[in-house]
Amino acid sequence: MYKLFFLICCFFFCVLPCKGLTTSGDAVILMEEKSGRVLYSKNINKQKLIASTTKIMTAVLAIESNQLDDVVTIDESILKAYGSNIYIQIGEEMTLRDLVYGLMLRSGNDAALAIANHLGGLEHFVKKMNEKALEIGMKKTTFINPHGLDEDKSNISTAYDMALLTRYAKRYDEYSKIAGTKKHIVKTNYKTYAWTNKNKLLTSYKYTTGGKTGYTEKARRTLVTTASKNNLDLIVVTLNDGDDWNDHKKLYEYGFDNYRNYKVLNKNKFKIESDYYKEDLYIEDNYYYPLKPTETNNMSLKIKLEKIKKYKNKDKVGVVEVYYQDDLVHIENVYIKVPNYPKKSIWQIIAEWFKR
Numbered sequence: 001m002y003k004l005f006f007l008i009c010c011f012f013f014c015v016l017p018c019k020g021l022t023t024s025g026d027a028v029i030l031m032e033e034k035s036g037r038v039l040y041s042k043n044i045n046k047q048k049l050i051a052s053t054t055k056i057m058t059a060v061l062a063i064e065s066n067q068l069d070d071v072v073t074i075d076e077s078i079l080k081a082y083g084s085n086i087y088i089q090i091g092e093e094m095t096l097r098d099l100v101y102g103l104m105l106r107s108g109n110d111a112a113l114a115i116a117n118h119l120g121g122l123e124h125f126v127k128k129m130n131e132k133a134l135e136i137g138m139k140k141t142t143f144i145n146p147h148g149l150d151e152d153k154s155n156i157s158t159a160y161d162m163a164l165l166t167r168y169a170k171r172y173d174e175y176s177k178i179a180g181t182k183k184h185i186v187k188t189n190y191k192t193y194a195w196t197n198k199n200k201l202l203t204s205y206k207y208t209t210g211g212k213t214g215y216t217e218k219a220r221r222t223l224v225t226t227a228s229k230n231n232l233d234l235i236v237v238t239l240n241d242g243d244d245w246n247d248h249k250k251l252y253e254y255g256f257d258n259y260r261n262y263k264v265l266n267k268n269k270f271k272i273e274s275d276y277y278k279e280d281l282y283i284e285d286n287y288y289y290p291l292k293p294t295e296t297n298n299m300s301l302k303i304k305l306e307k308i309k310k311y312k313n314k315d316k317v318g319v320v321e322v323y324y325q326d327d328l329v330h331i332e333n334v335y336i337k338v339p340n341y342p343k344k345s346i347w348q349i350i351a352e353w354f355k356r
Helices: 050-065 076-080 096-105 107-118 124-134 160-170 173-179 244-258 293-298 346-355
Strands: 002-008 029-034 038-042 072-073 094-095 183-187 192-196 207-216 222-227 234-238 260-265 281-284 287-291 300-308 316-324 326-335
Touching: 029 160, 029 244, 029 300, 038 160, 038 244, 050 124, 050 160, 050 173, 050 222, 050 234, 072 107, 076 316, 094 160, 094 173, 096 173, 096 183, 096 192, 107 124, 107 260, 124 160, 173 207, 173 234, 183 244, 207 287, 222 244, 234 244, 260 300, 260 316, 287 316, 287 326, 293 300
Parallel strands: none
Antiparallel strands: 002 300, 029 038, 029 234, 072 094, 183 192, 207 222, 222 234, 260 287, 281 326, 300 316, 316 326
């Protein structure tokens, strides 16, 4: 049923020096966003308390609700909030979008409760958090609340799972906008707020694009950030890291100095010769993968074509499998381009018959 082609793709570039790297966190990960490749790891599957980095999931569910323009009237549910707050008051009116800004920039525990209460109530919202975690692939994560406070019960996750969550959240432009905002001003029926982002990397490291801070006495310092440079989008998660700001900068510099995105699939130059299909075959997208220059000969492609008897223009007829060493890292669909021949009239068909 399938015809298999095996192509080895080799790229040759000058070699960059690789720096030794140590970090202070108990659990640490550096991940490339688009591919999900892990570039640095330390106890990445160890379950840890995550404190207010929990609020990334709370923000995601608020954004996915498509209710950001709703005006939320604050009720008694916020009275259970303690620790870091935006200090909203009962009866105050604020859009759901602005509550998410307060959640992400100032780590408002009261904002988290107000969001959860508006979107079905606390119990329902936490259930949705855990359902979304499973959908994303966060296999070692359990949410108990939408804010991350852990004096009673604790949210637990791993550095790897939190990187997956951030990678998922970054699909949404609204999330990226909010998480990367340095200052936000909100006017309600009670007062005006001017919130600055607690993520210091937004002002101290120029390639930073967003993130979320966290701290409790049990969890200690937790931090999730993102940064972009030269078409390389990176995610760093540190859990229980007393030197997190410096570790994040160090990890980003390591990533940007040693890796670059190589174009493994080029849709404009993609060619397959098939004994079965005479028409042109094509792919719709380019595919990039982060590599050190010394790793480029580890990439390979397997092209699998299915022998379909009846097909039409733009039908999928196979796949390209992209491998890094023995690991399958991407699958790209292969399509067929069938020329659009004009329909022949009955007289043309008869004339062609007589010419035979």
